[in-house]
Amino acid sequence: MKGANSKANILIVEDDRDLSAIARIHLEAAGYVVAQAFLCEEARAIINKRFFDLVLLDIMIPDGSGQDVCTYIRARSACPIIFMSCIEDSPTIIASLAGGGDDYVTKPVRYEELLARVEANIRRYRELPGAERKREVMRRFRRFTVDTARRRVLRTDQEGREHDVGLTALEYGILLYLTDREGELTLYDDLYENVWETPSFGEVKTVMVHASNLRKKIDPEGRGVIENVRGVGYLFADV
Numbered sequence: 001m002k003g004a005n006s007k008a009n010i011l012i013v014e015d016d017r018d019l020s021a022i023a024r025i026h027l028e029a030a031g032y033v034v035a036q037a038f039l040c041e042e043a044r045a046i047i048n049k050r051f052f053d054l055v056l057l058d059i060m061i062p063d064g065s066g067q068d069v070c071t072y073i074r075a076r077s078a079c080p081i082i083f084m085s086c087i088e089d090s091p092t093i094i095a096s097l098a099g100g101g102d103d104y105v106t107k108p109v110r111y112e113e114l115l116a117r118v119e120a121n122i123r124r125y126r127e128l129p130g131a132e133r134k135r136e137v138m139r140r141f142r143r144f145t146v147d148t149a150r151r152r153v154l155r156t157d158q159e160g161r162e163h164d165v166g167l168t169a170l171e172y173g174i175l176l177y178l179t180d181r182e183g184e185l186t187l188y189d190d191l192y193e194n195v196w197e198t199p200s201f202g203e204v205k206t207v208m209v210h211a212s213n214l215r216k217k218i219d220p221e222g223r224g225v226i227e228n229v230r231g232v233g234y235l236f237a238d239v
Helices: 017-029 040-049 066-074 090-098 111-126 169-179 188-195 205-218
Strands: 009-013 033-037 054-057 081-085 103-106 138-140 144-147 152-156 162-165 185-187 226-229 233-236
Touching: 009 017, 009 040, 017 033, 017 111, 033 040, 040 066, 054 066, 054 111, 066 081, 066 090, 081 090, 081 111, 090 103, 090 205, 103 111, 103 205, 111 169, 144 169, 152 205, 169 188, 169 205, 169 233, 185 188, 188 205, 188 233, 205 226
Parallel strands: 009 033, 009 054, 054 081, 081 103
Antiparallel strands: 138 144, 144 152, 152 162, 185 233, 226 233
16 A cells, blocks of 8 residues: 555665665565665765655664764755664764764664654645634743744844744644643653654653754753653743
């Protein structure tokens, strides 16, 4: 059965040719158009010539690092990047997501899970985040304003001046979801499943990294606008 995002273009950057071939078979069976690169140099050359809706990216590549490729992509495109690696340690996962990755799956890959994550990330990339949420154009809070028409967030400094906060699509989605539930505890799984639009599969680190980046941008003074309830989730307070 063809996926909802059939004809979307996906690039697999993976030096294990067998794994890359298997991933390609699953993706093409779901209706995606797939290209492959086995080295960082190949990936950069392909990215310069073609548009992609999503990139599946390994970390350990013979001629470089997947994290370097991620940086290269981010300078040219906002397309979703899903890291696909055998490395499971927290520092690597955190660095990969903080460096521009949208999601992270570990090998051996569960392809049903991978396809769910791919579809959700592409859908979010193609659709306007928050388009069917609040109808008002400007949502004003004490420390910032959300311009939903332009998907912009303006932060108010101590002198009352507004500054544009550069949020990623995921950070913007997290902020909207939390502000819609002011004063309510939002669980990690609930946040993942509603912002990433796919089952969480127990994923916590991905949520925590993106939420941490959002907190630093939206509340650099650390006033507690978004409180992390350790091991549980987040609380938004208009303080």
